Amino acid sequence: MQTQTAVRSDAIHRPAMPMRNVPPARSHALDSATEAESLDHTMNLIGAVAAYPRNTEIFGENEPADYLYKVVSGSVRTYKILNDGRRQIGGFYLPGDIFGLEFADEHTLSAEAIADTKVLMIKRRTLNALAGRDASIGRQLFALTGRELARVQDRILLLVQSAQERVAGFLLEMAERVSGGNSIELPMSRQDIADYLGLTIETVSRTLTSLECAAAIQLPTSRRIVLRDRTALNRINA
Amino acid sequence: MQTQTAVRSDAIHRPAMPMRNVPPARSHALDSATEAESLDHTMNLIGAVAAYPRNTEIFGENEPADYLYKVVSGSVRTYKILNDGRRQIGGFYLPGDIFGLEFADEHTLSAEAIADTKVLMIKRRTLNALAGRDASIGRQLFALTGRELARVQDRILLLVQSAQERVAGFLLEMAERVSGGNSIELPMSRQDIADYLGLTIETVSRTLTSLECAAAIQLPTSRRIVLRDRTALNRINA
């Protein structure tokens, strides 16, 4: 559906120093655990950097899942193409988020860069070996899995609701994750949002418009959204 | 929504012998891993038995998650009540299935017996202690989590589809799990199915009727469903 893989050989290297230009890294996935430093630290220390231009594939469904990834900059979507041709997005990953966590040998979803993206990648085998010596790494992987599970379960609650509720819930989720206060810059397109929420692009667009008319949000540009009335959004979100 | 907890004191005891009357236990959740015996075995060996009459609560949302459960006989639903009063079912658990797995200290869902049900329960703390000595237990818990995650992700794929696709997918899933060949006896009501699939009871009923008209299934009684044409169901399920 999109262009092909893009790990340019010159883009992968081992950073001599623990990454310097890593963004604030509000890891949605790890920030709650107190000991959650070492996995993150390990990835910064021994992870390889790779850069992917916008809309290029990071890994494909059914490819061997040899690496764990952390977003350094940019953003990533995971997805699956359904038999009827529609695309279902599994999740969005922002700077600091970890993705590519698998339990089988192969990826169950494909991953693409939404914008020009830099990731840190670390071999699963390396990580497993480290986990053998440092128990906290294993615990963090376990915790990471648990949080991923919680996130997916929350998503189910979203998907059984109305279009308004899904969109409102999505906006509140993103507002929490991008940490721009009430003004959020969405990295993804309307189509991405639609495929994430199981709606059509038209319905997403109309719903956003109606939320703007209801004064719950403001749309300075199509990618920027200002939450004007969180109470209303929360009420809609139920 | 339903009656209250029902752990009758006389119903909990420590079996003197490794459970005898445990049914075939086609554990959907564990049957793929080769080493997946020891967790199961451990639960059989040191788990306490509890019996819950139909429609009674096993644990509630926000209660401390101190135990891990395995269904011995009967079946269980986990669920959450949404703010608008609707009930979303998180999953159905059949004999051999393990439920109650949590990562936080509290349950995120409530659990109820669908029919008169017997479960084995084991303290999380005990299990964690055992995992410290027997690494295979830890690995199994990890694998169990991974499979739970895969199941929930599959559910997302189901929830974004049409009513026909959801119902067809549900029937195929249940047919795999109850292992009655093409004739399956559903333990749950239409309302349970509806709340699982994010549909109304009327839509579920109509969809089943239309599948019967299309000769894809047969409905001898409302709880018994015969799959007549799996190809058609698979095609619908896409």
Add this chain to the structure above:
DNA sequence: CGATGCGTTGATAACTTTCAAATTTAGTGG
């Protein structure tokens, strides 16, 4: 036998998708 709960069926309303077109935005080359 009547009450009760569960499931089915029917009619209508509400919501979402589909198809089509207009509008805005972004990217490119002059």
Add this chain to the structure above:
DNA sequence: CCACTAAATTTGAAAGTTATCAACGCATCG
């Protein structure tokens, strides 16, 4: 920097799907 083209987003009208409200059938149980 502007003009032009392509892509993304928004808007409109009609069709399709699902929910809602209401009634009916059927079985179980006192």
